[in-house]
Amino acid sequence: MDISIQKSSIVNRQSSIQITGSKSEANRLLILQALYPQLQIKNLSNSDDSQLMQRALASIENTVDIHHAGTAMRFLTAYFSSKEGREVVLTGSKRMKERPIGILVDALTTLGADISYLENEGFPPLKIKGRKITKSKVSLKASVSSQYISALLLIAPTLENGLELTLDGKITSVPYIKMTLSLLDQIGVENSFKANVINVSPTKEVKPNTLVVESDWSSASYFYSIVALSNVGTQVTLSSYKKDSLQGDSILAEIYTKFGVETEFKNNSIVIKKTSSVNSDSLTNLDLSNAPDIAQTIAVSSFGLGLQCQLTGLHTLKIKETDRLEALKAELTKLGAKIEVTNDTLTLYRATSIIDDVQIETYNDHRMAMAFAPLALKTSITIKDADVVSKSYPDFWNDLKKVGFQIN
Structure with missing residues (x-):
């Protein structure tokens, strides 16, 4: 199943989503x-x-x-x-x-x-x-x-x-x-x-x-990306989460402050809110050896915001559902990115424009599909083999509709 996502801003600026266990x-x-x-x-x-x-x-x-x-x-x-x-x-x-x-x-x-x-x-x-x-x-x-x-x-x-x-x-x-x-x-x-x-x-x-089981922080990453790519004032509430999480991907709350997103822990939920714009001249330099599964999301967020980023500690991504570094390079390049990858690093240079209406290949990788979906806030895109998300997050496309995405 392929899906098309129309370019649009989030309609529901204060949405609440229940995410399944980690x-x-x-x-x-x-x-x-x-x-x-x-x-x-x-x-x-x-x-x-x-x-x-x-x-x-x-x-x-x-x-x-x-x-x-x-x-x-x-x-x-x-x-x-x-x-x-x-x-x-x-x-x-x-x-x-x-x-x-x-x-x-x-x-x-x-x-x-x-x-x-x-x-x-x-x-x-x-x-x-x-x-x-x-x-x-x-x-x-x-x-x-x-x-x-x-x-x-x-x-x-x-x-x-x-x-x-x-x-x-x-x-x-x-x-x-x-x-x-x-x-x-x-x-x-x-x-x-x-x-x-x-x-x-x-x-x-x-x-x-x-x-x-605490809800999945890797799944939360896509909503961090959505909020980061949205206008100041947009917020999404996700449950059920705790501040003293066992999951390495909970570092998202700290990382996304670089993209103008703040996190509030409240009643077993997190409220993520876009509080400020970001300086397009800044460079996001991160060692993700403790949380490699969020590398795709961060790379796409950086590209959508027109930021440079350098991600290291990514050697395990070569042997995932696909070679995620080469897959990221291929699909971001289609969108107009200048990107370099090695066996364990990814360097993304600042993009001044995004090519419209691109088809994103997912390579049998659930995280490729979900990481690229937030870019619909910047350009219309088609996600190939979109039902691959069921590997980790079967409700993903329905939850995107809840926050206002127009999906065909």
Whole structure:
């Protein structure tokens, strides 16, 4: 499905949107619930990824297909490895078979897991024979995706001797590691994170507990972009959010002050408001190694506002649903941007005009579709394969209509 969005300013200047639970939190909690069934979860994400995770955990089939869900692939690789007596083939989409998994598989096999590759070495599909894991010490390069690290930490309390995980080098995506450890804290699992060593104690049982998933900050980013590209005085209220969020993307509240947007935390909601214009000569220079998923949104916001930006710490974007850096370069260039990318940086130069009525390719990537949609405040655009948003935010287009976008 392709959609066209007419150029317009927001009609509803004071809108309220309820955003579903964080996909990152939900998928971690689903693994923990599978390991400890006495746990209950509220405000689960309604994303494709979380629904695929639920179906995979409930499946009794020998083959589990998680399609495009990268988080599910990583977390389930660890989960099935630790399920003694369970044998499963874990596979996914064509793109998933191009996304590396070798770092995690190597770590798990070091611990004693039985995993083999069915097609290409280092990539899904995987044949996993679950077994009792008794080894407890393993090392990973600290710069790897936090999902590899979290996959190990989530199963750690159910391992015979727990886990001592050493991270070599400078750690990236620290907030996502801390999110996982905080959720372990909440269910009563002892853990520590000192210097570059994480310890998780073995825990046979946890107390019955109901955990509420905070709404998704990555999804909130698109409304920050909308408000940033709107007139002074425009505001949107989003729920449910908290100031002491576990999600790394909550840094949005600080970052978007650079774009004239202020955030007020009020009654489990955030009120985001455009309070000032921005100086077009300013340069937004950000290290997003702790929050790479909001890079696309920030780049598009900067372009729409005619600002320069330099974003670093983006090396994990090369192996997402698409190569997000090259995809951003291709689509922003269509719109008239001058942009340069490397393996881990993006440099956008100030644009003086925006080309009208451009078709944006989404590359099977939900964040490409959602990041570019706010540009309809500056120019009419068409988003190709628009239903890709269901991967993380199925209600996205309906919510855009609520704030006044004219969508065909």
